[in-house]
Amino acid sequence: MLDKALPLGSTIGILGDGQLGRMLSQAASRLGFKVVTFGPDAGSPAAQVSLASKVAAYTDEAVLARLAESCDVITFEFENVPAASLDFLTGKGAVVAPSSKALRITQDRVLEKSFAREAGIGTVDFYEINSLEDLQGALEKSGLPALLKTRREGYDGKGQVWIKSLEEAPAAYDSLNGRPSILESKASFTREISVVAARGWNGEIKTFPIGENHHVGGILSTTLAPAQVSEAVTAKAHEIARKVLEGLDYVGVLAVELFVLPGDALLLNEIAPRVHNSGHWTQDGCLCDQFEQHIRAVTGWPLGDTSARCTVEMTNLLGPDILEWPTLAAEPQSRLYVYGKDEPRPGRKMGHINRIKA
Numbered sequence: 001m002l003d004k005a006l007p008l009g010s011t012i013g014i015l016g017d018g019q020l021g022r023m024l025s026q027a028a029s030r031l032g033f034k035v036v037t038f039g040p041d042a043g044s045p046a047a048q049v050s051l052a053s054k055v056a057a058y059t060d061e062a063v064l065a066r067l068a069e070s071c072d073v074i075t076f077e078f079e080n081v082p083a084a085s086l087d088f089l090t091g092k093g094a095v096v097a098p099s100s101k102a103l104r105i106t107q108d109r110v111l112e113k114s115f116a117r118e119a120g121i122g123t124v125d126f127y128e129i130n131s132l133e134d135l136q137g138a139l140e141k142s143g144l145p146a147l148l149k150t151r152r153e154g155y156d157g158k159g160q161v162w163i164k165s166l167e168e169a170p171a172a173y174d175s176l177n178g179r180p181s182i183l184e185s186k187a188s189f190t191r192e193i194s195v196v197a198a199r200g201w202n203g204e205i206k207t208f209p210i211g212e213n214h215h216v217g218g219i220l221s222t223t224l225a226p227a228q229v230s231e232a233v234t235a236k237a238h239e240i241a242r243k244v245l246e247g248l249d250y251v252g253v254l255a256v257e258l259f260v261l262p263g264d265a266l267l268l269n270e271i272a273p274r275v276h277n278s279g280h281w282t283q284d285g286c287l288c289d290q291f292e293q294h295i296r297a298v299t300g301w302p303l304g305d306t307s308a309r310c311t312v313e314m315t316n317l318l319g320p321d322i323l324e325w326p327t328l329a330a331e332p333q334s335r336l337y338v339y340g341k342d343e344p345r346p347g348r349k350m351g352h353i354n355r356i357k358a
């Protein structure tokens with residue numbers, strides 16, 4: 001817990017070393033903070049732009065203990081960091097945000113959706129699956145098609161399989177290698193939107209305008225923001241974000257992915273306990289972007305202005321898309337972000353471009 005703002009020049013630790021850590025580190029250094037990143041890969045996107053980087057497994061207690069000693073606050077950019085590592089850091093006297101409780105709930109799709117329901121937020125119908133019998137029983141109730149997902153560690157559409165008939169159940173179950181799973185009824189949504197929001201140590205909340213997201217092959221392709229949605233949808237989405245932030249006693253930035261149903265009812269799909277790809281548009285659409293907002297929240301600084309200055313379309317540059325950089329860099333009214341990864345493997349997030357639309 002921080003009861004006053006960290007002074008200029010304080011040190012922030014970031015668990016996770018990908019592009020989100022890189023952009024958090026850049027935002028932190030603009031405000032005069034020093035950043036130490038911690039992750040498994042030498043020369044990672046985050047390490048390239050940080051004062052120091054520790055290359056170690058997230059469970060390496062000796063390195064975690066040194067991090068706890070050297071940082072004024074520790075945060076994370078990756079939701080698959082073990083929650084036990086956060087508990088270890090807290091046990092060593094570190095200030096950690098968001099909390100391990102928030103991480104534990106949002107790491108697990110069953111706990112996450114149960115939390116949402118308890119907080120009065122709608123979700124698709126879902127069933128906990130620990131065996132093929134569970135799956136067969138659940139498919140009798142879920143309707144078809146239904147989506148089987150691993151409870152943990154799924155991202156960008158990985159660890160998910162649609163089931164269209166009862167006969168497909170055994171193969172679908174086997175394809176997830178018997179991992180604890182969740183069966184979800186299909187949401188017949190008209191649009192997918194997300195809301196990125198922040199809460200400070202003092203309970204202050206600020207919410208960014210809504211983004212509308214388009215996925216291709218389960219991976220986010222574009223976000224258009226502020227989205228062309230009604231005031232009622234915006235108000236409902238912001239209210240859901242507030243319930244999530246307060247229910248998790250959350251400190252930092254998170255994203256809530258929502259399905260918009262016909263008639264404009266909203267269902268919560270997923271909570272990302274971190275800055276999020278669908279919030280990258282804020283780098284050019286808002287005076288205070290999601291990365292700076294997260295740094296402000298966890299360091300006890302006042303939260304920044306989240307109002308939109310323009311409409312932005314963010315497009316992810318996946319794999320070889322990045323090789324088009326000479327053309328992209330020459331585009332007017334746009335800004336290119338490159339993550340510093342070597343190999344443009346298909347589907348790998350290599351960078352993004354923010355195009356100003358209005």
Ligand code: AMP
Nearest residue numbers: 124147156157184185186187215218270
């Ligand atoms: P997720 O990894 O849960 O965010 O899912 C990735 C994408 O799959 C979502 O953005 C949706 O487009 C789609 N999806 C996930 N869950 C459902 C569902 N229950 N019904 C319909 N589409 C879904």
